[in-house]
């Protein structure tokens with residue numbers, strides 16, 4: 029079921045994305061980048077050969093870190109907020125001359141693009157990573173730019189929030205702990221140093237930047253009111269992988285962001301919420317499900333469902349791909365699984381989402397030793413968790429829901445299948461869901477009157493949610509592409525924003541639809557139907 033990947037469109041979009049980033053147009057850059065990552069993700073899901081898959085996963089991870097840098101810069105720039113205080117403009121002007129802290133765009137414009145040699149030159153074209161894939165911007169340079177812009181943002185925010193006649197003593201009330209809350213997460217941060225720096229001459233920055241960075245107390249994130257998880261006996265790097273990369277503070281997806289899939293939403297909610305509400309009832313034979321498997325074609329919303337479940341049910345969300353558990357920790361792979369479950373118990377109630385769970389199984393004949401060990405440990409943890417939750421002793425046991433997702437359910441062996449007791453099919457969107465998808469994806473853009481979403485949805489029969497999102501993204505960029513065609517970077521930078529915001533026309537959609545093919549074939553759907561008939565349980 030290898031997807032036909034359109035390398036040239038990925039290459040073009042990545043190039044546009046990087047150019048936009050270089051020009052300081054981060055929002056557009058992120059939209060393109062997101063599209064590229066999604067296409068690559070769909071392709072990865074369709075690769076069977078483990079070594080080829082691993083190469084593409086590495087590539088995706090490299091691109092993800094590039095994406096994250098652009099996202100961070102964009103967020104930092106967004107945080108440069110000023111009060112209405114008329115002095116705030118003056119403050120800003122005084123910083124403008126400070127090349128060290130202000131030249132964000134210029135620094136990025138002048139960064140070089142690193143080219144590394146493609147080590148896969150002997151591979152066939154579908155196996156070898158294309159040239160564009162191995163280029164990444166100088167991350168260090170971007171990161172140092174980020175550090176500067178962060179420091180700058182802190183100063184500007186601190187300074188502009190102050191009354192114009194403020195002095196150090198009147199700032200003592202700022203030296204308290206500041207607590208912000210988002211979902212299950214509370215951030216406690218001491219800003220006691222704010223007063224020290226706010227009245228100083230900000231243009232002599234570098235020493236003070238350092239001072240701020242050195243003196244600042246790290247943020248303490250409390251999850252479910254608990255301090256950071258830091259068990260003895262594990263390497264720091266391992267703990268960081270689980271608590272920073274796998275544990276996702278704010279999945280921030282709501283049920284309403286997901287088109288269709290009503291039954292899946294209901295089933296998942298019941299599987300997690302009811303045992304939380306009625307722990308006494310869900311004991312013995314009524315114990316909660318050990319795990320739920322979501323299966324279906326790529327790009328149908330499985331990951332979104334897992335994230336929404338965690339958001340809506342307020343459980344701590346652990347988002348992991350099987351590859352993350354096996355690739356880096358080959359020698360120690362079961363240890364990372366134990367740590368993951370310990371962490372999930374600590375922050376319970378928790379949802380552990382394991383994407384590409386099929387890659388832990390050996391049905392393809394290529395099971396690595398690491399995969400085998402990870403799988404056995406997961407099975408043991410699931411058994412352990414389930415038996416403790418169902419304990420009759422009246423103890424309140426931590427609730428951990430394991431959610432697996434796969435595009436290859438037939439690859440999952442019996443042992444794992446048995447633990448994933450509920451098996452839910454996540455299908456391609458029906459007409460109603462396609463209309464909703466188009467509505468969700470076009471809610472922030474203007475459409476001309478000839479665009480009829482219902483008619484478009486009818487034409488998009490057989491397209492996945494991800495395909496439809498890509499079509500909307502592509503269509504929404506058409507007018508911008510027309511406008512910048514043939515222009516030089518300086519000219520592009522000077523185009524007024526409203527000229528780039530022309531409404532999207534039916535013709536734009538037609539062109540996008542003609543370029544983006546259905547990523548799922550009828551034969552694939554048939555395979556899922558057969559598997560669900562035999563093993564489905566919902």
Ligand SMILES: Nc1ncnc2c1ncn2[C@@H]1O[C@H](COP(=O)(O)OP(=O)(O)OP(=O)(O)O)[C@@H](O)[C@H]1O
Pocket residue numbers: 066069070073285286287288289325326327328329330331332333383433434435457465468492493494495497
């Ligand atoms: N039902 C849906 N509602 C809204 N957006 C959707 C839906 N299905 C897919 N999408 C869009 O497609 C993208 C990919 O979806 P998601 O990653 O959840 O799919 P998936 O089934 O997990 O795919 P894969 O199997 O490839 O991991 C989402 O970011 C979203 O933009």
